[in-house]
Amino acid sequence: NAGVTQTPKFQVLKTGQSMTLQCAQDMNHEYMSWYRQDPGMGLRLIHYSVGAGITDQGEVPNGYNVSRSTTEDFPLRLLSAAPSQTSVYFCASSYSRGGSITDTQYFGPGTRLTVL
Amino acid sequence: AQKVTQAQTEISVVEKEDVTLDCVYETRDTTYYLFWYKQPPSGELVFLIRRNSFDEQNEISGRYSWNFQKSTSSFNFTITASQVVDSAVYFCALRPSSARQLTFGSGTQLTVLP
Numbered sequence: 001n002a003g004v005t006q007t008p009k010f011q012v013l014k015t016g017q018s019m020t021l022q023c024a025q026d027m028n029h030e031y032m033s034w035y036r037q038d039p040g041m042g043l044r045l046i047h048y049s050v051g052a053g054i055t056d057q058g059e060v061p062n063g064y065n066v067s068r069s070t071t072e073d074f075p076l077r078l079l080s081a082a083p084s085q086t087s088v089y090f091c092a093s094s095y096s097r098g099g100s101i102t103d104t105q106y107f108g109p110g111t112r113l114t115v116l
Numbered sequence: 117a118q119k120v121t122q123a124q125t126e127i128s129v130v131e132k133e134d135v136t137l138d139c140v141y142e143t144r145d146t147t148y149y150l151f152w153y154k155q156p157p158s159g160e161l162v163f164l165i166r167r168n169s170f171d172e173q174n175e176i177s178g179r180y181s182w183n184f185q186k187s188t189s190s191f192n193f194t195i196t197a198s199q200v201v202d203s204a205v206y207f208c209a210l211r212p213s214s215a216r217q218l219t220f221g222s223g224t225q226l227t228v229l230p
Contacts, residue, residue, distance in 0.1 A: 040222055040223075042220035042222045043207070043218070056216075104151065109159065112159075
């Protein structure tokens with residue numbers, strides 16, 4: 001198993017540009033999520049999904065969109081990048097039974113995004 | 117709402133010293149899960165341990181040990197005989213059974229000097 005994979009590893013955007021951060025997992029995990037990591041603030045949840053076709057907002061969803069068309073993939077879209085979105089983005093996945101997480105979340109390697 | 121506090125922002129020790137990383141949590145749920153993750157300089161997040169709220173048994177894994185105390189809402193992590201490779205940021209996290217996401221502490225930067 002490759003686990004949780006993320007692409008790209010690094011990205012530089014100009015203000016107003018759009019892009020999609022890719023996340024995929026091959027563990028057949030129902031639950032997937034996106035976090036952002038900022039200095040001194042730990043990780044904060046952006047969006048999450050408990051299965052294909054189901055997504056919901058986390059703590060800091062503004063400026064981001066997600067969709068879940070397959071179990072394996074959970075892309076994160078920035079529609080109009082802003083400097084405040086400069087951060088490291090982590091995707092995570094875990095098993096989920098009946099809509100609640102029952103297992104440990106495993107994280108991808110992260111995407112370091114800079115918005116100029 | 118839940119909260120995780122890691123009061124130690126940075127800790128520096130000399131190799132072979134023991135070091136304890138503190139984690140205090142707040143939740144109203146009676147069932148919850150606690151986690152520790154390690155983030156080495158390479159940046160990835162590595163899962164270390166998960167503890168259920170109904171299991172207060174301490175755990176030891178090699179040089180790592182965890183002390184879970186519900187009475188003080190703490191889940192502290194001790195590294196015995198620290199090594200340079202232990203240098204990393206360590207995160208404590210909480211997931212109440214009613215929640216679908218992890219709440220992270222702000223992390224503790226551990227530096228082990230040779």
